Amino acid sequence: MPAPRRATLATVAASAGVSVATVSKVLNGRSDVAPATRSLVQSLLQQHDYVPATPRRAEAGGPATIEVQFDDDLNAYSTEIIHGAIEAGDELGTSVVVSIRKSHQRTGGWARDLVAAGRRALIVVTSELTGAQLGALSRARLPLVVIDPLNLPTTSVTSVGSTNFAGGLTATQHLLSLGHRHIAYIGGPPNSACNQARLHGYRAAMEASGAPEPPGYVRAAHFHYQDGVVNGASVLDLPQPPTAIFAGCDEIALGVMEAARSRGLRIPEDLSVVGFDDTQIARMASPQLTTVRQPLREMGRAALRTALRLAAGERIDSHHVELATELVVRGSTAPAAPTGDRRPGTPTRTDSGTA
Incomplete structure (x- = not known):
């Protein structure tokens, strides 16, 4: 489909009658x-998404500038993505600018302002994009690459991700191999494409093994620590609580571990926990977190390289690239306790002998 025609000064002048x-x-x-x-003219410039024919770009011979834009506060996941993008930028002589802009703030002259600021392409991370926003970027001739998008409004959007379904499958199979049958999944936003894939992987493994999925065993919120605390508490307070929990990201997993500790449960003796991402916090956890490793730095590198190719007008082989995930087994998972032993939800005794 041909790209929409760029508005010109003549277009705006005709609309304004000047x-x-x-x-x-x-x-x-x-x-x-x-x-x-x-x-009147300023209003029409915005209405037509007018972009100067020769916007301020990098000086001849100087580095191009790519913006990496997040929809939420930066965290361990974001840091890894940024690190990879900056590494690739250094290698390719490209400047990288990092910003935070909520989806609802991408309105009006958003795309036009990015071009006027000299951006050659945009990388958006874990965010939701509307058709109107994609249209504004297209009219501004600003190439877009998304990483782990919350939605894909069109298959023509270029995206970089990981094998989320395979990661969810592997994580759940690991818990099943340890003898766990009551396994819960606590993930991110239900409309998130990567969360849906991880959930489908979990369910595929559970169904293949004949393991049950009792009501309340699947929870969705955000990829935040506090959501792990809240939803972890909810599933652990069920009449038949799980013996293992697969969390949709490392932050959620650490929140689940805190919810378990507050109930007197030991990890992994009483509850096994698996995360997703393998960020620094997975190795800082106590015990260290068993998790599915996403190649986050390489995802940032791949997005940066792809954005530069699009900015140069090159054709790309695929609109979507998935990098392989890998299960990393650490100390937060262990074999399920034999039937008849204390089940999760029953407080353990402390060293002082009190519950």
């Missing part, structure tokens, strides 16, 4: 334009 010279004066901040005319 000369091209007048529109040019408004763009250049000249004072010899009536206030009412200036306001």
Whole structure:
């Protein structure tokens, strides 16, 4: 499908009923334009998503600039993505700018402002994109690459991710191999493409083994620590609590571990926990977290390389790239306790002898 035509000065001038010279004066901040005319022209420039034909780019011979944009506060996951993008940028002579912008803030002249600021391409991480936002980027001729998108409004969007389904399958199979049958899944937003794939992997493994999925065993919120605490508490307080929990990310897993500790449960003796990502916090946890490793730095590198190819007008082989995941077994998982032993939800005795 051909890209939409870029609005020109003549387009805006015709809409406003003024000369091209007048529109040019408004763009250049000249004072010899009536206030009412200036306001009208500025409104139409925004309405048409006008982008200058020669926006401010990197100086000739200087580095291109790619913006990596997040929808939420930065965390261990974000740091790994940024690290990979910066490494690739250093190798390829590209500057990397990092920003945080909520999806609802990507309105009006958002895409036009990015181009005017000299951005050659945009990488958006774990965010939701609307058709209107994609249209604005297309009109601005600003290439887009998304990492772990919350949605894919069109198959033509170029994206980088990991083998989330295989990761969810492997994580659940690991717990099943340890003898666990009551396994819960606590994930991120239900509309998140990567969360859906991890959940499908979990369910595929459970169904293949004939293990039950009791009501309340699947929970969805956000990829945040506190959501792990809250949802971990909810499943552990069920009449038949799980003996193992697969968490949709490392932050959720650490929240689950805290919820378990607050109930007197030992990890992994009373509850096994598996995360997803293998960020630094997985190795800082106590015990260290068994998790599915996403190649997050390589995902950042791949996104940066792809964005540069798109900015150069090159064709890419595939609109979606998935990098392989790998299970990393550490100390947060262990064989299920024999039938008849204390089940999760029953407080253990402390060294002082009190419950």
